[in-house]
Amino acid sequence: MMSTISEILHLFEEYKAKEIKSRFFNHRDIEKLIQQISKSNLFKVERVGESFKNRPLYLLKTGQGSTKVFLWSQMHGDEPTATMALFDLFNFFLKTDKFDDTKKLILEKCTLYFLPMVNPDGAEVFTRRNAQGIDINRDFHHQQSPEGRILRSLRDKIEPHFGFNLHDQTIRWSAGNTGNPATISLLAPAFDKSCTINTIRLKAIQVITGINKELQAFIPSHVGRFNDEFEPRAFGDNFQNCGTSTILIESGGYTNDREKQFNRKLVFGAIVSGLERIALNNYSKQSTEEYFLIPENSKRHFDIILRNCTLRKDDIEYHMDIGLTAEEELNSDKKLQILYKIEDAGDLTGFYGYEELNLRGTEIVLKNNIEPETLADLTVKKENETILSFKNGKITRKNI
Ligand SMILES: [Zn+2]
Incomplete structure (x- = not known):
């Protein structure tokens, strides 16, 4: 048997x-x-x-x-x-x-x-x-x-x-x-x-x-x-x-x-x-x-999806989801470094994140324009306080 x-x-x-x-x-x-x-x-x-x-x-x-x-x-x-x-x-x-x-x-x-x-x-x-x-x-x-x-x-x-x-x-x-x-x-x-x-x-x-x-x-x-x-x-x-x-x-x-x-x-x-x-x-x-x-x-999974992001450009407000993927690298002393890349943005309905963050009620401040395949560089603010940021792909979480 x-x-x-x-x-x-x-x-x-x-x-x-x-x-x-x-x-x-x-x-x-x-x-x-x-x-x-x-x-x-x-x-x-x-x-x-x-x-x-x-x-x-x-x-x-x-x-x-x-x-x-x-x-x-x-x-x-x-x-x-x-x-x-x-x-x-x-x-x-x-x-x-x-x-x-x-x-x-x-x-x-x-x-x-x-x-x-x-x-x-x-x-x-x-x-x-x-x-x-x-x-x-x-x-x-x-x-x-x-x-x-x-x-x-x-x-x-x-x-x-x-x-x-x-x-x-x-x-x-x-x-x-x-x-x-x-x-x-x-x-x-x-x-x-x-x-x-x-x-x-x-x-x-x-x-x-x-x-x-x-x-x-x-x-x-x-x-x-x-x-x-x-x-x-x-x-x-x-x-x-x-x-x-x-x-x-x-x-x-x-x-x-x-x-x-x-x-x-x-x-x-x-x-x-x-x-x-x-x-x-x-x-x-x-x-x-x-x-x-x-x-x-x-390919429907991202490491992180930032849902319902509010962005502003030329005083015009708009919304999108942002899909991030993690790039793994071993640095010189063999420590794992994770850098997040913007993989896609827009309506990501039908896509999934291993982690999904609903950012309704926050505002995203972008350093550069959203461009796929680039390291994430953005700040998420809630009532003027930074709750999450990505600098050159490196994530810093605060109250999130
Ligand atoms: Zn292989």
């Missing part, structure tokens, strides 16, 4: 790799954990090459089954959620508890290969690209990055039946018109322009349908389907083309979870759910219809 993800997630705190507390861990942190894991009999650890700045990449292998599954995370250095989830997953397999039957099933039917943190140089400085400035996920053909070469050669060597391509997406993505963020987005990437569904892609779609069902029970209407436009330079699209049924899991936003610790749990759950289905080989009856019913992602 299958264990449900809700049941397994109930014990999540026991699996959680407690050494990783925030999103800003680096290669040294995971190297320590990999060293510990290598001492167990369950995982075989192999050094498979180095990043541009000579940080070693490790492949972890477990299981004895004939179905080969390859999972890789953090090709984009600033997308760490799934790396955290993979270390939680290693603990799940290493622990003995009431889900031992599930683990046994997965490890008997599958051989699992993990490449966590494909882009350690990017992770070090929390950037998408690697140390050469290359977006590894556009380097499948040109093979100019050592990380891209390692990832591609591993696929060719392992020839996995299934692949899990693990990323974070901007928290602006919403689950269609549900009003909720796409906390998790799923996709079986296309392998051609016309988005053909062959037997390889079909399997990925069917497994995703099952994962979605379980996630929906846990976070109703917070799952999106990523746009399936063919990206000929990306790994997922090409792996699908090479015969690996590839499942993209993107970790998005959730209210009050900037640190993505709830998302981490969901990604862990989604992976366990997928592996269980693959091991049981019970996905082949799933219709593709259900997959296409997962609402397609649309």
Whole structure:
């Protein structure tokens, strides 16, 4: 019998790799954990090459089954959620508890290969690209990055039946018109322009349908389907083309979870759910219809929406909503700095803020004209007192 993800997630705190507390861990942190894991009999650890700045990449292998599954995370250095989830997953397999039957099933039917943190140089400085400035996920053909070469050669060597391509997406993505963020987005990437569904892609779609069902029970209407436009330079699209049924899991936003610790749990759950289905080989009856019913992602979320703003220009008063997004940067001493950008302004009905502030009865004083894609520079005054301000993107809250 299958264990449900809700049941397994109930014990999540026991699996959680407690050494990783925030999103800003680096290669040294995971190297320590990999060293510990290598001492167990369950995982075989192999050094498979180095990043541009000579940080070693490790492949972890477990299981004895004939179905080969390859999972890789953090090709984009600033997308760490799934790396955290993979270390939680290693603990799940290493622990003995009431889900031992599930683990046994997965490890008997599958051989699992993990490449966590494909882009350690990017992770070090929390950037998408690697140390050469290359977006590894556009380097499948040109093979100019050592990380891209390692990832591609591993696929060719392992020839996995299934692949899990693990990323974070901007928290602006919403689950269609549900009003909720796409906390998790799923996709079986296309392998051609016309988005053909062959037997390889079909399997990925069917497994995703099952994962979605379980996630929906846990976070109703917070799952999106990523746009399936063919990206000929990306790994997922090409792996699908090479015969690996590839499942993209993107970790998005959730209210009050900037640190993505709830998302981490969901990604862990989604992976366990997928592996269980693959091991049981019970996905082949799933219709593709259900997959296409997962609402397609649309960008309807802002970090903050300032609602009902009153502005004045040439003595004329007018009203608008202002949508702000947060730009995250690590400063030189590795402290997180958040700068808010004006993303859109006007009638933002049908759009949502993780935080919404109703500014009716206040007045907004602008330093510059409202222009999308610029750092917010404005002051919110109520009865002549400043209650909120943005200076060069930096927020100062007073009585709000
Ligand atoms: Zn990514």
